[in-house]
Amino acid sequence: MRRAILILVLAAGALAAGACSGRATPGRPVPDFHARLLNGREVSLASFRGRVLVLNFWASWCPPCVEETPALNALAKVLPPARVAILGISIDEDPVAYRTFLNRYHITFLTARDPSQAIMHRYGTVQIPETYIISPDGRLARKLVSVANFTSPTMIAYLRRLSGSAPGSPASLVPLAPR
Numbered sequence: 001m002r003r004a005i006l007i008l009v010l011a012a013g014a015l016a017a018g019a020c021s022g023r024a025t026p027g028r029p030v031p032d033f034h035a036r037l038l039n040g041r042e043v044s045l046a047s048f049r050g051r052v053l054v055l056n057f058w059a060s061w062c063p064p065c066v067e068e069t070p071a072l073n074a075l076a077k078v079l080p081p082a083r084v085a086i087l088g089i090s091i092d093e094d095p096v097a098y099r100t101f102l103n104r105y106h107i108t109f110l111t112a113r114d115p116s117q118a119i120m121h122r123y124g125t126v127q128i129p130e131t132y133i134i135s136p137d138g139r140l141a142r143k144l145v146s147v148a149n150f151t152s153p154t155m156i157a158y159l160r161r162l163s164g165s166a167p168g169s170p171a172s173l174v175p176l177a178p179r
Contacts (some may be wrong), residue, residue: 023124024132024140033119035089035112038102043087043112045138052141052163053134054086054150057120060101061092064147065129069105071150076109078156083163086110091117091128135162 024030032045045053056072058065076086086109092098093115102111114120123132131144141162149155 023122024143026140026143028140029138030132030134030140031122033122035087035114035119037110037112038099043110045134048085048087048134049138050136051082052084052136052159053132054084054159055123055132055134056086056088056129057091057123057125057131058088058129059091060094060097062128066105068129068147068150069107071148073106073108075150075156075159078151079159079163080165083165084159087112089114089119091115091120133159133162136164 030045034042034044036042054072054075056068058068060066072086072088088107088109088111090098090101090111090113092101092113095113098111098113101107120128120130123130127145129147131148132140133142133144135141142158
C-alpha cells in the first residue's frame with residue numbers, strides 16, 4: 001500500500017513538472033504568446049523575433065507597477081525600437097482602469113491587456129511587476145522580479161549589448177530577422 005502511494009506521489013510530481021516545462025527558464029526559449037494591443041493589432045512572440053523584448057507584467061492597482069512605469073517610459077525613448085521592444089501586459093480585469101492608467105502615466109511603449117492572466121501564468125509569474133528580458137533569438141536572458149531600474153546605465157548598456165546596438169557589439173553586425 002505504501003509503495004502504491006509513493007508511486008502515485010512520484011507520478012503526480014512528474015506530471016506537475018511536465019506542466020511547468022512551458023515556463024520561462026534562463027537560457028531556454030520562452031513560451032509563445034498572443035496578445036491584442038490597445039490599437040487592436042495582435043502580436044505574438046514571433047512579432048519580436050530579431051529584437052530584444054522587454055516583457056513586463058503589471059496592473060493599474062499595483063503600487064510597485066506605478067513606481068516602475070516612468071522608467072519603462074524612459075527606456076522606450078532611449079533604445080532603438082528596431083532593436084529593443086517593450087511590451088507591457090496588464091492583468092487588469094477592468095478595461096477602464098487599464099486605459100485610465102495608460103493616459104495618466106502617458107505610456108509610450110506597447111501594451112496589451114490579459115485579464116485572464118494566461119500569458120503571465122504561462123511564463124511562471126507569481127507576483128507583479130515582473131519582467132522578462134528575451135534575447136533576439138527568443139531565449140530568456142534575464143528575469144526581473146519586482147521594481148527594476150530600467151534607466152540605470154548598467155541596464156541600458158546591458159540591453160544595448162544584448163540587442164547588438166552597442167558600438168562594436170558583435171551582434172550589431174548581424175542583420176535583423178524579418179518581423
